[in-house]
Amino acid sequence: MQKQLGEASTQKHISIKVQTKAAKKRKEILAIIGFMTPALIIYGVYVIYSIFMTFYYSLFDWSGIDNNFVFQGLENYITLFQDEVFWESLGNNSLLVGASLLTQLPLGLIMALLLFSPIKGIRFFRSVFFMPFLMSTVAIGILFIFIYDGNFGLLNALLEMIGLESLQQAWIGKESTAIWAVIATVCWQFAPFYMILFRAAIVGIPEELYEAASIDGATAWHRFKNITLPLLMPIIVTSAILSIIGSLKYFDLIYVMTMGGPNNSTELMATYMYKQTFTNFNMGYGSSVSFSMFIIAFIITLFILIGERKRRGVE
Secondary structure (H helix, E strand, C coil): CCHHHHHHHHHHHHHHHHHHHHHHHHHHHHHHHHHHHHHHHHHHHHHHHHHHHHHHHHHHCCHHHHHHHCCCHHHHHHHHHHHHHHHHHHHHHHHHHHHHHHHHHHHHHHHHHCCCCCCCCCHHHHHHHHHHHHCCCHHHHHHHHHHCCCCCHHHHHHHCCCHHHHHCCCCCCCCHHHHHHHHHHHHHHHHHHHHHHHHHHCCCCCCCHHHHHHHHCCCCHHHHHHHHHHHHHHHHHHHHHHHEEEHCCHHHHHHHHCCCCCCCCCCHHHHHHHHHHCCCHHHHHHHHHHHHHHHHHHHHHHHHHHHHHHHHHHH
């Protein structure tokens, strides 16, 4: 009898303990949901809902300032595929994406590595490297308008000083050079952002790996190739995604410097969308451009993530 009572007491104790853990877990889940709900609501309203509404508006012929909605299905997209300016803007965005990946990321990595080198006054260089990213985009745009000025610009003055007067030109006034001039400015502004990302990732690499490699006789290049670079791959992939998405939706600096000119030579999808929506008051067509930007960025990002997962699976 006493044994049965003892077993019943033990089972009751276990049951109470399980119920307590379950109640504690429910409270934790409710707390997590409570903290996440405001962020999810904001994300849902300003991102998810906006994406669906952009596609919805793209199905209409609408000025954006009246109630005259004319449903026309996919007509805006058919017109978009035949629009030479849109394809030119997509090509310029592609140039910006390529230049960003081939310039901003390597420059950011080089500057991050320099911050770990035994150079006197490295704190000063850290501030100098990061300064372009801290400046206002409008201020940078105005600054480089004066630098690229064909008559009194600093760039032409420097070319004259070193005896290369034949290269002087109106850098943002010619179709052949305008896009490269603004791309160079964009890369100058955002390379420090990737420097900070890479520096934070390098700090997280265990120092013991470098010490062991040094004991084994590995050179600085081999330590970078076999330790630093492989361990930086996750942040490199993340940086590449950020660079691609940022380049596809880039707007402000181009608009300040050239407004898409001359003759659409620096037109980007975002500037073209802005003009169609808020200058020409063609909300439906502008929404089709905007939704196309989203689809392109989404597909490219998806391919990068799938490729990275396959790479990890192979390794």
